[in-house]
Amino acid sequence: MPFLGQDWRSPGQSWVKTEDGWKRFLDQHSNYVSDINSTLHYFNVENNKENLYNNLNYDISAKKRKKDLLNNNTKTQYFYQEKWIYVHKGSTKERHGYCTLGEAFNRLDFSTAILDSRKFNYVVRLLELIAKSQLTSLSGIAQKNYMNILEKVVQKVLKDQQSIRLIKELLQTLYSSLCTLVQGLGKSVLVGNINFWVPRMETILDWQQQLHNIQITRPAVKGTTLTDLPLCLQMNIIQRLTDGRDIVCLGQVSLDLQVLSEDRLLWKKLCHYHFTERQIRKRLIISDNGTLDWKKMYFKLVRCYPRREQYGDTLQFCQHCHILSWKGTEHPCTANNPESCLVSLSPQDFINLFRF
The missing domain is CATH 1.25.40 (Serine Threonine Protein Phosphatase 5, Tetratricopeptide repeat)
Structure with missing residues (x-):
């Protein structure tokens, strides 16, 4: 059974029993003195031990200042790069504190x-x-x-x-x-x-x-560009863009792309992708010809409501064992069906996970 008390004869020090009681045996000090003596002999300064002791103290101080400077200026990242972590929100017998x-x-x-x-x-x-x-x-x-x-x-x-x-x-x-x-x-x-x-x-x-100041450089490799494709394929590609600002910028490339970027059906699908029917009904904008102006409605909705977020890969949280990991990373789960316990977390959900 390990000794957990804070006794005055703590581990790490050697003690000997004498007639006057227990005294600390300075074995480490003797080793330190022997190292100093060997250093003195190496530099042939045996007659000037006091100066060497001062030099050694100066070297220790210089190393400490150098260490402090490196700690302030270093760009080394102090994380463990673990594949998964256990998120505990309270102290237990096994774990103290919280994540x-x-x-x-x-x-x-x-x-x-x-x-x-x-x-x-x-x-x-x-x-x-x-x-x-x-x-x-x-x-x-x-x-x-x-x-x-x-x-x-x-x-x-x-x-x-x-x-x-x-x-x-x-x-x-x-x-x-x-x-x-x-x-x-x-x-x-x-x-x-x-x-x-x-x-x-x-x-x-x-x-x-x-x-x-960045300047976009055109690739040196020549091949098929977006404008070389049929119009139906160009529209299919534009419909994959989820940010209306990207569609507007794409329409400034050429006249043909500008015509495609003004398509009402394109902006209608974009509005229904990001916002609910209730949100859309509250921000209806009628154009001069009596139809809904879906492009103006989109930018108005963006100012009022958050857009839908979709990511290729996310962090996931196991509701059974409370382990947080990247999607597709295996973790030691004791559930019968670990896949059913995993919940994908959005960036906001990740932050909310640590609000106690």
Whole structure:
């Protein structure tokens, strides 16, 4: 049976019994002194031990300052990159404490997830929601991981030249939230003082400038383009776009695409995809010819209601064993039918999971 008490003869120290009572045996100190003596002999300074002791103390202090500097400037991520984590919301005999949003953000492998095109939009949306309202609930390490992952996202977009508007909106949301939080000087709303967050805000502005100056390059490989396809195939492809702004931008490429982008049936399907019948009936807009203007209705509905979110791959939560993992990841579940216990989580559901 292990000894759990805090005795004055604690493990890690050697004690000997003498006539005056128990005394600590300084075995470690003797080893330390022998190491010092060997160092003295190596440098041939046996006659100047005091200076060497001072030098050793100076080296220890220098190493400590160097370690502190690396901890402040390092971009290494302090998470475990686990495939699944157990979400516990209370203390039990087996587990003490509870799992927080910052802990889940550190331990789940979000850094690798952004490299997967099926998970990229999911992670970006999660970063945006955290920037809006959850920055103050993250620990210092979680906030550092947040900035490191965000940097990887920006670098990926600059390299691939995709999802530029999505990342611009994310950076603008984060910068606006930080401006609001740092205005209250002296308040403990963020981990670290104002001098620690100002360089991060400057970095965000620099990222915004880089995204603003990006130039889309046309691929060198020549082949069939969108306009070379039949009109029915072009319309079929346009109908796969879920953002009305993408359809408007696509219509600015050529006159033929502009005609397709103004199709009433296209905007009607888009409205019914994102919004309910009740929401649509509340925002009806009649055009001059007496018909419904579905394009104007869409942009009006977007300002009033949230759009439908759909992702290729999401996080999933097991209701039986309370394990959180990426979709398709096996976890040790004791249920007879583990697949029936899994629930896909949206980014907002992920955040709500840690609200106690």
